[in-house]
Amino acid sequence: MTTYAHLSEPELELLRRAETVAAQRLAPIAAAGEPGRINRTLLAALAEHGLLDEVFRRDPDGGYRSVSATALCLLREGLARSSTEAETALALQGLGAYPILGAGTPEVIAEWIPRLAAGQAAAGFALTEPEAGSDVAALTLTATPDEAGFRLRGEKIYISNAPDADIYSVFAKTSPDAGSRGITAFAVPRESAGLSGQPLHLLSPHPIGRLVFDGVFVPRSHVLGEVDRGMGVAMRTLDLFRPSVGAFAVGMAQAALDSAVEHAKRRRGFGRTLGEFQAVSHQLAEVATRIQAARLLVHSAARAYDAGIRPTGQAAAMAKLFATETAQFAVDTAIQVHGARALEQGHLLEHLYREVRAPRIYEGASEIQREIISRWLLRDPG
Numbered sequence: 001m002t003t004y005a006h007l008s009e010p011e012l013e014l015l016r017r018a019e020t021v022a023a024q025r026l027a028p029i030a031a032a033g034e035p036g037r038i039n040r041t042l043l044a045a046l047a048e049h050g051l052l053d054e055v056f057r058r059d060p061d062g063g064y065r066s067v068s069a070t071a072l073c074l075l076r077e078g079l080a081r082s083s084t085e086a087e088t089a090l091a092l093q094g095l096g097a098y099p100i101l102g103a104g105t106p107e108v109i110a111e112w113i114p115r116l117a118a119g120q121a122a123a124g125f126a127l128t129e130p131e132a133g134s135d136v137a138a139l140t141l142t143a144t145p146d147e148a149g150f151r152l153r154g155e156k157i158y159i160s161n162a163p164d165a166d167i168y169s170v171f172a173k174t175s176p177d178a179g180s181r182g183i184t185a186f187a188v189p190r191e192s193a194g195l196s197g198q199p200l201h202l203l204s205p206h207p208i209g210r211l212v213f214d215g216v217f218v219p220r221s222h223v224l225g226e227v228d229r230g231m232g233v234a235m236r237t238l239d240l241f242r243p244s245v246g247a248f249a250v251g252m253a254q255a256a257l258d259s260a261v262e263h264a265k266r267r268r269g270f271g272r273t274l275g276e277f278q279a280v281s282h283q284l285a286e287v288a289t290r291i292q293a294a295r296l297l298v299h300s301a302a303r304a305y306d307a308g309i310r311p312t313g314q315a316a317a318m319a320k321l322f323a324t325e326t327a328q329f330a331v332d333t334a335i336q337v338h339g340a341r342a343l344e345q346g347h348l349l350e351h352l353y354r355e356v357r358a359p360r361i362y363e364g365a366s367e368i369q370r371e372i373i374s375r376w377l378l379r380d381p382g
Ligand SMILES: Cc1cc2nc3c(=O)[nH]c(=O)nc-3n(C[C@H](O)[C@H](O)[C@H](O)COP(=O)(O)OP(=O)(O)OC[C@H]3O[C@@H](n4cnc5c(N)ncnc54)[C@H](O)[C@@H]3O)c2cc1C
Pocket: 124, 125, 126, 127, 128, 132, 133, 134, 135, 157, 158, 159, 160, 161, 202, 206, 208, 358, 361, 362, 363, 364, 365, 366, 367, 368, 371
């Protein structure tokens, strides 16, 4: 297909495999889950069908290594085209696990990564707080030294997979006056004494909640990376994942467009099909063009990341910004083409309309992406 002419055969095969498995195997399991809570059957199925193996790649010596940014994008686009819940379950597993995979001690990696890769445990990435969203350096959850470790006190909010995740990558202040240079990352099991939480219910069926840390003891072995270097751990994870949020958006946008095209071919009014009205067909052409532009931006940012080019900040920011805004436009246009039926509860587009909103806010709101791009444009070349 010309849309994917820039991909290799194995890459295209990965995208197609994710889409097919999601449509045939995962969508029914997703539909049977409880909205807003972790669907453990779905996680196990992602492992059973080999998709988590793509996120947690094995070395010949049995160790684990990072997925490529491009493969992550292809998995996320393919899954999103057929099941947003399956897509989200896979993405959250990676987001929560990668700080551990990239910066954990050998013992913590050995304890958690095999279970996460097998879909037997769920992970969460806990950065946001009630008073620290976009401005993450303002976080106030504190970690104070305590004998052989640290005590964590404070609160996290809007944490995907909370409160049911089995292990969290938690970012806490260890040097309160040092801003982003005073943050440390920790691996915190759900069973830790003093850790509690409640689910939150959003517009979409996303598993998400709040976490309260009431003097939670975390042993020194559970520090991820170095003390006061946790922001780097968070940013390295987000650098890998940011283009793939765009891929999630592209997958949703493509599903919306496919549905609108089918509808425009079939639905008749005024003696012709909707697609025969130029006012409709040109809207579809516009959406298709923007989706392809978004896809190419996403793949270009992912390829830059995989080529080791750093920083990839502006490329990833452009990809995430353009793809998530395009997806909102695509879903809205597809609803307009469908008319009232798209608003019925249970319709694909009603579902996508609820799902498409959040990616413009999380992992850096659109305004933050524009900040990254404009700072790069206006930077002092010296
Ligand atoms: C579905 C979902 C899942 C999430 N999952 C996680 C998770 O797993 N882990 C986690 O840690 N967090 C998660 N979050 C939280 C998310 O990362 C934050 O919502 C996000 O960082 C924005 O923070 P905020 O909501 O507090 O908005 P604020 O920071 O209060 O910003 C509100 C708005 O102000 C504007 N704004 C803010 N700063 C600027 C600026 N500098 N310039 C211009 N405009 C600005 C933007 O329009 C922004 O949307 C999730 C959120 C959602 C919706």
